[in-house]
Structures are given as C-alpha cells and as structure tokens.
Amino acid sequence: MNLKGRKRPHAEIHTSAMNDIMFFLMLFFLIASTVTNPNVIKLMLPKSDSGQSVSKKTVTLSVTHDLKYELNKQPVTLEEIPNRLTAFQQQAQELTIVLYVDKTVAIQDVVQIMDIANKMAIKLVLATEQK
Template sequence: MNLSRRNKRARAELQTSAMNDIMFFLLLFFLIASTVTNPNVIKLSLPKAASGKSIAKKTIIVSITQDLKYYVEKKEIQEADLQTTLSKYSNEAGQLTIVLYVEKTVAVQNVVSVLDIAQKLNIKLVLATVPK
C-alpha cells in the first residue's frame, strides 16, 4: 500500500508575468491617450500660409502722467493729436502693439479714450503694471 501518494495533490501554478506585461502596456496606453485628448479645447480650422515669414511686431510706449500729459515714445503730444500720431506709427510698422503706462491717479476715462483710439486703428494694447 502506498499511502503517501493519496495525500499529494497536483499543484497548479499560475504564471502572471505575461499578465503583468499586458497590464503595464494597457496602463501606459491609457496614460498617454488621456494626456493627448483635452475636452476643453475649441477646435478651429486655421488658415494655412505658403510663406514662413512673420510680420515683425513693433511696440511703442504711450504714457499718461498725473497732470494728463500724453507721451508717445518720450515725445509729448496733445490728446487731440494722439490718433494721428498712432496712425502714423501703425502705417509704418504694420502690426503694432501699444504698451500703456498710466499713473494711478489718472481717471479711467482717459485710459478708455486711448483704448478707443487703439481699437479704431486695429492696434493691440497692453496695460503696464507693477507686480505686487
């Protein structure tokens, strides 16, 4: 009688190395796929250009002092002449950006008048500030 044979069970082994590889690749795939897709993006069809040249952007500085004196590139001008001066700069430069320096005490209406002139002439405007 062979009693020792009855108590021995055949042990089944499960190889998980292949499953670990598959799970790793699935995790990697979903991580990459989730970073590529962004649900908050507006899809636009942008025009294409044959030439690779970009228009040189020119920046000019417009300043308004506390006593309401207007300066364009450190030259004092009258408020009435501001539109004609900016249109001359715009015609020369093409794409123009104004950096507007304004004293704290200047009324908002004076800033809005410069904003209106820039909008009429299709000029971008940036308001200069000092970090806190």
C-alpha cells in the same frame, strides 16, 4: 570529521563605490534635465524667396497724473495721438501699444485712449508693477 568547526568563506560585495557612482549619475541627470527644455518643439519652417517678414512693433504711451501724454517719450496731445499712431502703423503691420498710466488718473481718460486703439485696430496692453 568535524564539519561544524569548519569555517566557510563568506562572499562580500562592497557597494560604497557603486553608491558614489549612482549619486553622481543622478546629479548629472538632474542638472541635464533642468538645462534642456522638453516643451520646445523643433519645426522645419518653409523657406521663402521674397524674404518678407511680419514686423511687430511696440509703442509706449505714458499718461502722467496731470494728463500729459508722451508717445515714445515725445510729448503729444490727446488729439495728436491718432495721427502719430497712424504713422507708426504704416511702418509696422502689427502694432502694440504699451500703456503706462499713473494710478491717480481717472478711468475715463484711460478709456479714451482705449477707444482710439480699438478704432484703429491696434492691440493695447496696460502696464502694471509687481507687488
């Protein structure tokens, strides 16, 4: 009885196909997770019969280096700005002014426009460029 000379069968498992499958599953979940946005909260909003909505409107106000004012690309004077903004305020409940000012304009001229917006209770945003 030669037991040492017997060769025992070895069980082998080839995992190369399983590695491919796991790689593709990982790739799928990575792509799927970037497409979906987990920060979004889905809400069931109430319905209304009147159908009124709050309108938000933005108005652009530009000031050039030689103190020429343009409200929505229409030339205006500093004295006309409150009257024009009142007309825009009647059209939209929430009005926002996006202020484009040349960097050479004195800060006092910008503060005058900010005072007009504060007196009229209008939001004002100063536009800037990215570096």
